[in-house]
Amino acid sequence: MFVVLRRVVAVGLVVLLLGGGIASLPVAATPDHGAVTDDGDGLAAGVGENCTYSGDTAPNRSEATVDPVHSSTGTAKANGSVLRTRSADTHRRQPREQGGDIATTAAGMETGTATSGTTQTSDGDVIQQTQTYARVPEQPGEVAVTLTYEVPDRVVDLETHVPAAATVTETDGFERVNESVYEWEETTDTATISYRVNPNRTIEKSGPEGAEGRYLSVDTGEWALLTRSLTPTRWRYTGRDPVRYNRTLRTAGPGAAGEEIVYLGDVATFEETAHNQTFTLAVPERATMTASPISVLDSMANASNALRVGDRDEQVFVVAAPSGAVSWGVEGYQIGDADMWVQSRQSLDVANNVWLHEYVHSRQAYETTEKTRWTVEGWATYYAAVLTLEQNRIGFDEFQAQLAAGGRPVYSDVILTERTSWTNDANYWKGALVAGQTDVHIRSATGRNQTLQRVFQSLNGYRDPVTQSQFLAEIEAAGGPSVRDATATETETAAAVTMWNETTHRQLFGSIPARIGYSLPPVDRADAYRADSLYRSDAPVGGSEPIRLATNETLAVDAVVENAGGEAGTYNVSLAVNETVVDAKQGRIEPGVRTEVAVTHTFAAPGRYVVSVDGDTVTVIVSEPAAASVTNVTASPQEVRQGDSADVTATVANDNDIPGTATVEFRRNDVVFAEQRLYLSPHVTTTVTRAVTLDEPGTVSLSAGDGRTTTTVDVVVSTETAAPPSTPNSTEVPTDRQTTAGEGDGFTAIIAGLAVLLAALIARQRRS
Numbered sequence: 001m002f003v004v005l006r007r008v009v010a011v012g013l014v015v016l017l018l019g020g021g022i023a024s025l026p027v028a029a030t031p032d033h034g035a036v037t038d039d040g041d042g043l044a045a046g047v048g049e050n051c052t053y054s055g056d057t058a059p060n061r062s063e064a065t066v067d068p069v070h071s072s073t074g075t076a077k078a079n080g081s082v083l084r085t086r087s088a089d090t091h092r093r094q095p096r097e098q099g100g101d102i103a104t105t106a107a108g109m110e111t112g113t114a115t116s117g118t119t120q121t122s123d124g125d126v127i128q129q130t131q132t133y134a135r136v137p138e139q140p141g142e143v144a145v146t147l148t149y150e151v152p153d154r155v156v157d158l159e160t161h162v163p164a165a166a167t168v169t170e171t172d173g174f175e176r177v178n179e180s181v182y183e184w185e186e187t188t189d190t191a192t193i194s195y196r197v198n199p200n201r202t203i204e205k206s207g208p209e210g211a212e213g214r215y216l217s218v219d220t221g222e223w224a225l226l227t228r229s230l231t232p233t234r235w236r237y238t239g240r241d242p243v244r245y246n247r248t249l250r251t252a253g254p255g256a257a258g259e260e261i262v263y264l265g266d267v268a269t270f271e272e273t274a275h276n277q278t279f280t281l282a283v284p285e286r287a288t289m290t291a292s293p294i295s296v297l298d299s300m301a302n303a304s305n306a307l308r309v310g311d312r313d314e315q316v317f318v319v320a321a322p323s324g325a326v327s328w329g330v331e332g333y334q335i336g337d338a339d340m341w342v343q344s345r346q347s348l349d350v351a352n353n354v355w356l357h358e359y360v361h362s363r364q365a366y367e368t369t370e371k372t373r374w375t376v377e378g379w380a381t382y383y384a385a386v387l388t389l390e391q392n393r394i395g396f397d398e399f400q401a402q403l404a405a406g407g408r409p410v411y412s413d414v415i416l417t418e419r420t421s422w423t424n425d426a427n428y429w430k431g432a433l434v435a436g437q438t439d440v441h442i443r444s445a446t447g448r449n450q451t452l453q454r455v456f457q458s459l460n461g462y463r464d465p466v467t468q469s470q471f472l473a474e475i476e477a478a479g480g481p482s483v484r485d486a487t488a489t490e491t492e493t494a495a496a497v498t499m500w501n502e503t504t505h506r507q508l509f510g511s512i513p514a515r516i517g518y519s520l521p522p523v524d525r526a527d528a529y530r531a532d533s534l535y536r537s538d539a540p541v542g543g544s545e546p547i548r549l550a551t552n553e554t555l556a557v558d559a560v561v562e563n564a565g566g567e568a569g570t571y572n573v574s575l576a577v578n579e580t581v582v583d584a585k586q587g588r589i590e591p592g593v594r595t596e597v598a599v600t601h602t603f604a605a606p607g608r609y610v611v612s613v614d615g616d617t618v619t620v621i622v623s624e625p626a627a628a629s630v631t632n633v634t635a636s637p638q639e640v641r642q643g644d645s646a647d648v649t650a651t652v653a654n655d656n657d658i659p660g661t662a663t664v665e666f667r668r669n670d671v672v673f674a675e676q677r678l679y680l681s682p683h684v685t686t687t688v689t690r691a692v693t694l695d696e697p698g699t700v701s702l703s704a705g706d707g708r709t710t711t712t713v714d715v716v717v718s719t720e721t722a723a724p725p726s727t728p729n730s731t732e733v734p735t736d737r738q739t740t741a742g743e744g745d746g747f748t749a750i751i752a753g754l755a756v757l758l759a760a761l762i763a764r765q766r767r768s
Contacts, residue, residue, distance in 0.1 A: 084238075089247065126246055127149060127151055128150040129147070129246065130249075135264045136196065147193045147229075149191050151184060159234050160174075160182055160232070161182075168195045173192065174192070200218050200219060201226075202329060203216050225264075225321055227260050228249055258280075258317025261317060261335065267284045268285070270294065272298070277316055279297050279316045282319045287323070288322070288323065290345045302387075303356050306387055306564060307453065308564070313338035316359070318355075319340075319341040320341070332357060337362065338362040356383070356387050360383045360387075361380050364380070366462050373427070374416040374422075374427040374491075378435045379452075381435075382436050382439075396505060400505075416434060448508060455475055458478075459474060472487060516571050517614070520559065520612070523542055524542065527540040530555070530556045534679040539681060548622075548657055551625065553622075556599070557600070559613045560594065561594070562589075563591050570587070573599065575599035585599055626658050633649070634713060640715060641718050644717075646694060648689065648692060649687050652706070655683060661677070664705070665707070667701075667703045673692050700717055
């Protein structure tokens with residue numbers, strides 16, 4: 001498991017207490033468990049603990065998006081142009097796959113301020129909305145909000161709604177239409193509305209799962225914890241391409257912000273990245289932690305690994321709400337895609353692990369109908385307990401006691417598909433027991449080859465609310481007809497459900513089945529993405545997105561294969577390009593092992609491609625090769641004798657971000673005497689040399705070019721021909737001799753003459 005852990009910001013004093021704690025089941029802020037009271041700021045409308053309920057459905061979470069955008073076309077014409085209308089932020093959350101009009105979420109933390117929201121990932125015009133929150137110390141119970149819009153040129157009108165009970169203090173570029181609606185005046189590209197809201201929201205709750213108090217959000221005067229304002233926005237624009245909408249949350253001073261939750265005040269933030277999720281835990285200065293921040297992040301990261309059910313949000317934002325500081329109405333509260341707060345004194349070492357309970361909610365992407373609504377809390381309660389057991393934080397006895405509570409006589413008349421029969425929060429208690437029994441049934445019927453997670457994953461793929469018949473069909477697909485019948489009985493009747501014993505658990509859960517998952521490596525790992533071609537060999541091309549290639553290059557990706565289960569299994573990892581599988585590798589992987597398997601594809605045509613492994617994606621842009629250029633030419637030597645040769649050297653550069661090629665032509669007096677085809681990696685310079693014999697005296701023009709430009713150099717050829725090499729007489733016997741400059745055989749003759757003269761003098765002397 002690749003985990004990055006760091007402490008991001010520390011402001012003020014954070015007291016970390018490691019010890020025990022008593023927790024009770026969280027309560028949903030929904031009509032099922034009490035009424036949310038709107039204290040006049042309009043923030044409470046349609047918002048529940050785990051999802052926004054509308055009628056009998058619990059809308060699922062969107063992908064890494066913030067707000068839905070709805071559109072209609074042909075509503076009006078202005079100057080002959082069709083005006084199109086779109087709207088956003090009309091609901092707290094939106095199902096997945098809604099046209100891709102909203103960009104990917106990106107949250108950040110800064111000292112002094114906090115920012116979270118969206119980052120535009122598509123081309124085109126964007127309306128940027130920013131909500132900036134600030135405390136008003138002199139007015140406890142009030143929070144100041146500045147709503148800013150940056151409007152592109154193609155927008156012809158825009159209107160927005162502020163909370164009905166908000167007190168507007170200032171506007172710039174907006175005109176008031178009625179009590180809560182403001183219209184853009186079209187006089188400036190940036191327009192703002194400043195208003196104040198009362199963030200205090202309460203819940204009326206009975207039953208053992210709720211906390212002792214009532215608050216869901218609060219401003220104490222010294223700090224505030226609240227959810228953002230809904231600001232429904234509508235705009236009209238010209239042109240065929242849509243005008244998109246981005247939303248960002250910020251704090252004007254110390255604080256932390258997710259997509260939906262804002263904390264105002266001194267805070268320390270901790271961050272951990274694992275399994276394609278980044279977990280940010282904000283710990284206020286006034287919070288006292290029972291579990292350490294690091295252990296909370298580790299527990300969530302482990303749960304992320306264990307839950308192979310899809311719907312992994314890139315950003316998970318958690319606030320440790322100060323326990324005891326106010327009378328909270330719940331022990332945990334999850335809203336939006338993956339924002340949540342949990343009372344800071346909640347323990348990890350209990351079967352009712354509220355930290356994991358709220359995290360499981362963030363993985364539930366499906367909508368429900370009346371008959372399947374129990375699964376929202378029942379499954380979250382079950383998985384919180386079983387994941388805590390698998391993390392060795394509790395023993396089987398505590399796990400068994402938690403689930404067995406769902407079989408108490410108080411639930412003997414409860415029918416989970418009939419909400420009116422729920423008493424004493426039966427959807428939590430009996431729902432968790434039925435979820436566990438269904439898991440047992442599936443594991444037993446399939447020899448542990450399938451689990452309830454398969455059903456969970458299948459439901460996350462539904463775009464419409466899941467009916468009871470669809471739910472049972474998925475149960476049958478996972479475990480067979482007998483499991484379907486058993487689950488139908490346990491959900492559609494008041495039949496008694498019992499807890500299984502430790503022996504059964506050890507047989508079915510003790511050795512966790514293979515849980516094999518696949519993912520792309522992080523794109524910033526350059527060597528995990530490699531290109532092979534005439535231009536380069538096994539060269540790293542990762543580091544940033546998009547990855548850029550030339551046509552006919554082969555991309556190799558080190559796909560990550562991980563077995564988070566307890567038994568060995570067979571993997572089948574596939575690489576897809578634009579949702580078409582282009583390569584696959586099979587093999588066997590042992591439990592607890594994480595490995596990388598190279599999968600490849602050759603891109604023959606230019607274009608923009610989405611490369612994916614099991615839903616993880618990276619963008620690849622393929623272009624025709626760039627044109628490399630001859631930048632310099634030299635000749636050596638520049639003066640030669642007739643009949644000698646000279647070396648012509650061309651310097652060739654590819655200054656582009658993609659591979660490049662060039663055909664270098666070498667010319668003598670504009671006549672080609674050599675050619676060389678070169679293939680260059682990005683940002684590479686090389687040289688190529690060719691020799692040419694120069695037979696004609698005079699000045700010779702030598703050049704090299706790339707087909708677009710030519711660089712020339714002159715070489716002077718003298719008429720003096722090179723002396724032919726001497727051939728020594730085969731009868732001569734070589735002797736060693738030393739000479740100096742200008743000496744040789746002439747000097748030897750002088751010495752010989754002197755010797756003859758000396759001999760003659762000696763002879764004359766003898767005659768005399």
